[in-house]
Amino acid sequence: MTRRILILLLPLLLIACGRGVFPGFKPLDADVHYKLRSLGDGDRPPADSDSVLVRVRMALHGEAPGSLFSTEHWFGHVGDVLPIGAGVIRFQEGDSMSFIARASRLDWDAIGAERFSVPDTAWIDLEVSLRDTRSNEESRALAEERRWARTEAMEDSALARFFRASPEKWQYSMGVHYVLEPRDPKRPQAQSGQMLTIGYTARSLEDGRVIDDTYASGQHLTFRLGDPDQVIAGIGIAVRLLPEGGKGRFVIPSRLAFGADGSTGRIVPPYTPLLYELELRDVTGRAADTLSVDSAAVGINR
Numbered sequence: 001m002t003r004r005i006l007i008l009l010l011p012l013l014l015i016a017c018g019r020g021v022f023p024g025f026k027p028l029d030a031d032v033h034y035k036l037r038s039l040g041d042g043d044r045p046p047a048d049s050d051s052v053l054v055r056v057r058m059a060l061h062g063e064a065p066g067s068l069f070s071t072e073h074w075f076g077h078v079g080d081v082l083p084i085g086a087g088v089i090r091f092q093e094g095d096s097m098s099f100i101a102r103a104s105r106l107d108w109d110a111i112g113a114e115r116f117s118v119p120d121t122a123w124i125d126l127e128v129s130l131r132d133t134r135s136n137e138e139s140r141a142l143a144e145e146r147r148w149a150r151t152e153a154m155e156d157s158a159l160a161r162f163f164r165a166s167p168e169k170w171q172y173s174m175g176v177h178y179v180l181e182p183r184d185p186k187r188p189q190a191q192s193g194q195m196l197t198i199g200y201t202a203r204s205l206e207d208g209r210v211i212d213d214t215y216a217s218g219q220h221l222t223f224r225l226g227d228p229d230q231v232i233a234g235i236g237i238a239v240r241l242l243p244e245g246g247k248g249r250f251v252i253p254s255r256l257a258f259g260a261d262g263s264t265g266r267i268v269p270p271y272t273p274l275l276y277e278l279e280l281r282d283v284t285g286r287a288a289d290t291l292s293v294d295s296a297a298v299g300i301n302r
Contacts, residue, residue: 021033022100025098025100028083028085028086028088028089029085031083031101031102031104031105032083032085032086032099032100032101032102032105033099033100033101034086034089034097034098034099034100035097035098036095036096036097037096037097037098037127037129038094038095038096038129039094039095040092040093040094040095040096040130041093041094042092042093042094042095042130042133043092044092045090045091045092046077046078046091046092046093046130046133047135048077049135049136050077050133050134050135050136051074051075051076051133051134051136052074052075052076052077052078052091052130052132052133052134053072053073053074053075053130053131053132053133053134054072054073054074054075054078054081054128054129054130054131055071055072055127055128055129055131056069056070056071056072056073056081056111056113056126056127056128057069057070057126057127058070058106058111058113058124058125058126058127059124059125060118060122060123060124060125061100061122061123061124061125062125063125065125065127066127068113068118068124069111069112069113069114071111071112071113072131073112074134075110078091078128078130080107080110080111081107081110081111081126081128082099082128083099083101083105083106083126084105084106084107085105086099086101091128091130092130093130093131093132093133094130094131095129095130096127096128096129096130097127097128097129098125098126098127098128099124099125099126099127099128100123100124100125100126101123101124101126102120102121102122102123102124103115103118103119103120103121103122103123103124104120104121106124106126150269150270150271150272151271152260152271154271155253155254155271155272155273158205158206158273159205159251159253159273162205162206162251162273163177168249170251173237173241174237175234175237175253175255175256176234176237176238176241176250176251176252176253176256177250177251178238178241178248178249178250178251179248179249180241180242180246180247180248181246181247181248183242183243183246184243184245184246185243187243187244187245187246188243188244188283189240189242189243189244190225190239190240190242190244190280190283191225191240192225192226193224193225193226193285193286194224194225194283194284194285194286195222195223195224195225195282195283195284195285196222196223196224196225196239196280196282196283197220197221197222197280197281197282198214198220198221198222198235198239198278198279198280198281199214199215199220199221199278199279199281200212200213200214200221200235200276200277200278200279201213201214201215201216201276201277202274202275202276203274203275203276204268204272204273204274204275205251205272205273205274205275206272206273211267211268211274212267220281222282224285225239225240232252232256232257232258233256233257234250234252234253234256234257234274234276235252235276235278237256238250238252238276238278239278239280242278242279242280243280244280244282244283245279245280245281246279246280247277247278247279247280248277248278249275249276249277249278250275250276250278251273251274251275252273252274252275252276253273254270254271254272254273254274257272257273257274258270258272259271
């Protein structure tokens with residue numbers, strides 16, 4: 001309540017103190033001036049860990065609001081869009097303030113605005129409105145919800161972007177794209193029924209997030225090739241392309257990985273293509289006569 005009374009009295013205090021460089025604005029310093037535009041109904045300022053939805057409108061001084069730049073966007077902190085040095089001004093949800101500041105006092109990159117040829121000494125009109133706040137926990141929950149709201153079209157786009165940008169010459173076999181390191185032709189290939197030990201690092205193809213890493217855990221995976229429910233189908237295909245001791249990179253689409261449902265442990269979202277850097281470390285035992293590639297296990301959730 002005290003804060004509200006003081007802010008409501010601010011215009012009267014400014015009038016009593018006489019006109020400044022910009023009538024109605026209070027100088028923070030020689031290069032930044034501010035005034036309250038409207039008072040919201042929030043009862044606390046955002047915490048440092050909160051995300052904030054802020055509307056920003058920028059213009060050269062005296063021109064139409066937003067004519068230089070306008071956005072409504074989630075930021076990590078309201079201070080990201082304020083003139084440098086104006087972080088002492090406290091916002092609550094619903095508050096709106098106007099600033100007149102030198103261009104050099106704005107963090108154009110943080111705001112997301114193109115500066116073009118605006119000189120440092122130019123005066124910029126900046127309107128900042130705090131529209132909403134979101135706690136760190138709410139932000140994490142929303143990000144997780146969006147991560148799991150994936151579609152097959154999103155996967156197709158991710159695969160297309162990856163291969164357009166990749167300088168490597170990818171080969172293709174049975175649904176898996178791959179690049180193999182030079183190999184010794186004398187080393188045996190893996191066959192169904194044999195025990196294999198593999199080491200790998202698995203990442204999301206889109207953002208590089210590590211899904212699983214046997215090198216980091218120190219626990220390489222041993223399984224019988226062809227037995228069900230041991231490894232995802234894409235690995236069952238990949239190891240057949242490698243000789244013992246061979247290494248390669250494999251792009252495995254979701255239909256040969258965790259599919260439309262994602263992994264049961266919610267580590268891998270639906271329709272997520274994976275990039276495996278895989279090494280066939282050891283091959284032991286006799287090969288079976290009649291096991292097919294299609295029986296090469298689907299759906300391990302490590």
